Amino acid sequence: MNTPSIHPAGAADDLPDDDPRRWLSALADGDAAAAQRACSLWRDDASARQAWHTYHLIGDVMRSDELARAPQRDAAFLAGLRARLATEPVVLAPVAPSQKARPRQPWLMPAAAAAGFVVVAGVLVLTRLGQPGVSGPAAVMAGASGAGLTAVSSAAAPVAPARRDAGFIRDPLLDEYLRAHQSAAGGVAAAAPGGTLRRVDVTVPAGASR
């Protein structure tokens, strides 16, 4: 930000009308209508992120000296967070075709860590795989689950509405396999835990929405 202004609102006035940073400035002032434009700007433009940071730094300084810390601290935090995210094991590993040796590590990680997002991220991936209408890579990283969620729901809607029950997005195709598996398992050995204590957690077959 080359025109450090005391107040973001001032910055907006100083900026030419066509400067996209106006959206950031407006958002910083609490204008919700600017949110979408500002977010896409924030995503695409590194200098916009810089500007956004500067706006807030200025605001912080105005509010309290305590907040006026060196920006390196935030940068270090962000870098650290990114590094941690990057080393986070990916629980669902789509297998490249014809590649025999897959990394097994994701499965060996402590279940305590895995359990958190195995279910949600896993089901997300399955959904994308199963919907014929959905193109694009199957790999949905845990960190990107938010975006994936929306994409899946909207893309799948015309075929079979993607269900979201208790945090699950289920894939009708794989559901059917799971259902077939469960019903067979119950039939083979009723004494097994699956017999009496079998969960009831299946969704409608895809055809049901017809």
Add this chain to the structure above:
Amino acid sequence: MTEPGLKRWLPIATLLSCLLPLGVGAQGNGGALMADARAWLSRIHAAASSGNYEGTMVYSAGGALSSSRVWHYCVGEQVYEKQEALDGRQQRIVRHNDSVHTLWPQARVAVVEKREALGAWSTTPQTVDPQALDQYELRPDGSARVAGREATVFLLEPRDALRYAQRLWADQATGLMLRADVIGPGAERPVIESTAFSEIEIGVKPQPETVLKAIRRIDDYRIVRPRQKRTTLDAEGWALARPVSGFRLAGCLRRGMETAGENEPVLQAVFSDGLTHVSVFLEAYDAQRHRNEMQARQGATATLTRRRGDHWVTVVGDVPPSTLPLFADAIERRR
């Protein structure tokens, strides 16, 4: 209605709970223990199929929780069973002997299956349980209280890494399984999946009518009848080239899959080690539907999809994910 039932059961329950500690305590030699283990598994099985009980069953895995209401009545040779999901979408499963209705009231869809195709897979406890004990060591693990009842706890410890350990809580009075945990490997022994009755009444008066009522009025439902036909791997031109240790082929079924298109039957081969199961689904490869090979896991159930030439293989099993490739790699086209 439950009062007389309980009273009727009380003497038997008391008697059994007195006798049980003797049986569990008989650890003098391995033979006696093994016999005891088998007796317990048979007892669990018998209680599950012949008992009259109503309860609420809670399933949890990976932080997700769901519960369902269960009714199970036995009148002579007739078995009536109903499960109703209490969370999320409405769903009911109604079973009368070999006829299974799965109902989705909101979507007004009913899947009607004859269990006879599957029923033939079902084996008696005498043949199933010894096989399981080849793969698992059954150890008494003390006693505990589950759903307000005293339970005897068992640990089924696998003899190799191909399967999960399981901890079972069996009702001391009746043998009915009250809780089952699937336990992962490693020093921490994490519980991967847990299913338990949170409350249960055992020995209730059978009320088959309440079960059958659920499938009386389904005229306005879209009825789906999956086509199923028993077959053999051999007859379908497939073979498991390298057997997976401890798993035996329990049955093979050619079934129509609702989502796979009406004319594309899928071959399902079920392998069992006596306690847990692995299903191998085989179908023609379809570039439209079969986009990516992947592995997934939900609770203790792992899934693997893989392309094998002109075919698409889906392996679903309540086993560690590393067991699934053994099946996917070993299944081979013979003609």
